[in-house]
Amino acid sequence: MATYRTPGVYVEEISTFPPSVAEVSTAIPAFIGYTEKGSGIARINTLLEYETLFGKADPSTFTVTTRKNPITEIEEVEAIQRVPPSTEFSLYYSLSLYFKNGGGSCYVVSLGGYKSTPAKDDFTGGLAELEKEDEPTLIVLTDAVGLGKTNYYALCQEALDQCDKLRDRFAILDVLPLPQSTTQQTMRDFRQYGPQKNLKYGAAYYPYLQTSLNYQYNDKDVSLENVPVAMPQRSLTWQRDFGDKGITVTYTGTSGDIPAIEITGGQTRRGTSTGIPFQISRQPTILLTIDGSGSKPGTAIVTAWQDWLAQSGNAAMGFSISLKDDGSDVVSPTSSTTLGEPQLTWRQDFGDKGMSVTYTGGREDTPAVNLTMGKPADSITVSLDRDKKVLTIAGVAEKRGAAIVTAWQDWLAQSGNAAMGFSISPKGDGTGTVTVTRTLASIQSTNTALYNQIKAAMNQQRVVLPPSAAVAGIYAQVDRERGVWKAPANVSVAAVIGPVTKITHADQEDLNIDPTAGKSINAIREFTGKGTLVWGARTLAGNDNEWRYVSVRRLFNMIEESAQKATAFAVFEPNDATTWLKVKAMIDSFLYGLWERGALAGSTAKAAYFVNVGLGKTMTPQHVLEGLMIVEIGVAAVRPAEFIILRFTHKMQEA
Numbered sequence: 001m002a003t004y005r006t007p008g009v010y011v012e013e014i015s016t017f018p019p020s021v022a023e024v025s026t027a028i029p030a031f032i033g034y035t036e037k038g039s040g041i042a043r044i045n046t047l048l049e050y051e052t053l054f055g056k057a058d059p060s061t062f063t064v065t066t067r068k069n070p071i072t073e074i075e076e077v078e079a080i081q082r083v084p085p086s087t088e089f090s091l092y093y094s095l096s097l098y099f100k101n102g103g104g105s106c107y108v109v110s111l112g113g114y115k116s117t118p119a120k121d122d123f124t125g126g127l128a129e130l131e132k133e134d135e136p137t138l139i140v141l142t143d144a145v146g147l148g149k150t151n152y153y154a155l156c157q158e159a160l161d162q163c164d165k166l167r168d169r170f171a172i173l174d175v176l177p178l179p180q181s182t183t184q185q186t187m188r189d190f191r192q193y194g195p196q197k198n199l200k201y202g203a204a205y206y207p208y209l210q211t212s213l214n215y216q217y218n219d220k221d222v223s224l225e226n227v228p229v230a231m232p233q234r235s236l237t238w239q240r241d242f243g244d245k246g247i248t249v250t251y252t253g254t255s256g257d258i259p260a261i262e263i264t265g266g267q268t269r270r271g272t273s274t275g276i277p278f279q280i281s282r283q284p285t286i287l288l289t290i291d292g293s294g295s296k297p298g299t300a301i302v303t304a305w306q307d308w309l310a311q312s313g314n315a316a317m318g319f320s321i322s323l324k325d326d327g328s329d330v331v332s333p334t335s336s337t338t339l340g341e342p343q344l345t346w347r348q349d350f351g352d353k354g355m356s357v358t359y360t361g362g363r364e365d366t367p368a369v370n371l372t373m374g375k376p377a378d379s380i381t382v383s384l385d386r387d388k389k390v391l392t393i394a395g396v397a398e399k400r401g402a403a404i405v406t407a408w409q410d411w412l413a414q415s416g417n418a419a420m421g422f423s424i425s426p427k428g429d430g431t432g433t434v435t436v437t438r439t440l441a442s443i444q445s446t447n448t449a450l451y452n453q454i455k456a457a458m459n460q461q462r463v464v465l466p467p468s469a470a471v472a473g474i475y476a477q478v479d480r481e482r483g484v485w486k487a488p489a490n491v492s493v494a495a496v497i498g499p500v501t502k503i504t505h506a507d508q509e510d511l512n513i514d515p516t517a518g519k520s521i522n523a524i525r526e527f528t529g530k531g532t533l534v535w536g537a538r539t540l541a542g543n544d545n546e547w548r549y550v551s552v553r554r555l556f557n558m559i560e561e562s563a564q565k566a567t568a569f570a571v572f573e574p575n576d577a578t579t580w581l582k583v584k585a586m587i588d589s590f591l592y593g594l595w596e597r598g599a600l601a602g603s604t605a606k607a608a609y610f611v612n613v614g615l616g617k618t619m620t621p622q623h624v625l626e627g628l629m630i631v632e633i634g635v636a637a638v639r640p641a642e643f644i645i646l647r648f649t650h651k652m653q654e655a
Helices: 047-054 091-100 120-131 142-147 149-166 183-193 297-310 400-413 448-458 468-481 505-512 550-570 577-596 621-625
Strands: 029-033 040-044 060-068 075-083 106-110 138-140 170-174 202-206 209-214 217-225 235-242 247-253 260-264 276-281 287-290 319-323 329-333 343-350 355-362 368-373 375-385 390-393 422-426 432-436 462-465 496-499 521-527 531-535 609-613 631-635
Touching: 029 091, 029 120, 029 142, 029 468, 040 047, 040 120, 047 091, 047 106, 060 448, 075 448, 091 106, 091 142, 091 209, 091 462, 091 468, 106 120, 120 142, 120 149, 138 149, 138 468, 142 149, 149 170, 149 183, 149 202, 170 468, 170 550, 183 202, 183 505, 217 448, 496 521, 496 531, 505 521, 550 577, 550 631, 577 609, 577 631
Parallel strands: 029 106, 029 138, 060 217, 138 170, 170 202, 202 521
Antiparallel strands: 040 106, 060 075, 209 462, 209 496, 235 247, 235 343, 247 260, 260 276, 276 287, 287 329, 319 329, 343 355, 355 368, 368 375, 375 390, 390 432, 422 432, 521 531, 609 631
């Protein structure tokens, strides 16, 4: 009681209710891996928060093969192949799968960016940082599966050791599949090389899942095979010479334009050719009209044409030129005129003073190629492999090939410049290779139909992930809807097409029960009419009667953590009956509430749990002298009905 020294009226509030135990969160997973940006540890609630803090997925690279439909003559997708990256970063996809399966708040431990080289030491450091956080209750190591069997399973053991040390968290582990191996071989490999101790603090799941998530990619990272290179400045050039000093008829233009026409006679005027511009009518006949202005050059050309034809061995080759009354001329090919193979001319400029790539040639020829780097002295002519579109720069005089490569790289480094389908790389001998790559970005505006078809096919490429992220979401969903005491099994996995490996009843017999090592592996199976279900609820300690089930271990984690935090008030309080009664009452009330909700087995509260504290029960006078207050708590946890047996008998007819 307080001591009062000043006369007056004082109000005192007397606390009559004992302190209460607040139930701690049970499904706050921590994901450890590499992210696009940022590093360190952060708590997030949505995938949008993750993208804001850590960025998106590492873009994937694809190769698309197309073929021309023999009936419609239309290019169509034949095959799509994802190019396996040197390192698979899957943390972003794992978070997406986690949230789609009911996950809520979680922690992300970023070990660095995608340019990092994954190492076990990074993950060990991430676990050390995670140990400093009190709230996480689950450890997920999805991004570590790429470390390889030895390093990954060693990391799993470190995670289990942390769970045993802190006793407030549980590890969800993946079983690494062996290439071209059976379920039994994969299972034996895990049991031989996987974690060996503290097995009650973790559970393993198998196999990997074919999800409905799409890979993230950039159009420029999708290379196209058998697709013609986009030629934005394409032009057709046709030329016919009528003798060494006769008449030359040339027209050039793109496929959709009316080409410009030039007819040249055998003389020059003021240092230039007697070229005269014309227009051509494409349909129904090719008609070239010569303008007879000025000094009637049309007449001069007709005269030269007739003189040339009069020479032995010369032929009209389908052309006729006639003089009109107004002094103009008409050059018109007959129906038998053969224009020959037009030449294909294409040019791409990379900046005003950067690189220019030009090649010309017939449709069936190997065209000549010219690369220019800012000045004529650096012009190099090379040959083009038409099928692979590969241009090789010869490393002649002053290694011009390497110089062009350097100029290319400098130009690309400038803001606003893009590769536009080309890539140039130096070679060890000082030469360089220019590759005309056909990418999805290069046909976006030139072949919209094929572009949209490929985009639709790309949406069918699905991400394959280890199951731990989906299982973490299911833990959170079941805890929220039913409680931590409900086994997280017989639950449908969302955003999943199916497991990559089908497991039979016979397969699961060995997965579920291991009489030798005792390591149970929980199966994820596909059932007709039910979809993909988590079909196992055991910890790795599958032969342990006390800690066989995931729900039992996690229920005790929750009770222990909740009681520990709630009884912290009693530290340094008098170690007497008053304090003991408060502690007993608050824990008793907490356990009674769990029993009412179905978390504890027993028809009565007395059968479901007990709480003992006091002299002669849990403590001796020596304990009190040493400042020890010992509380004993016994809990009858509900266990899942893993095996349901229905016994049928024949009933004899009675009447």
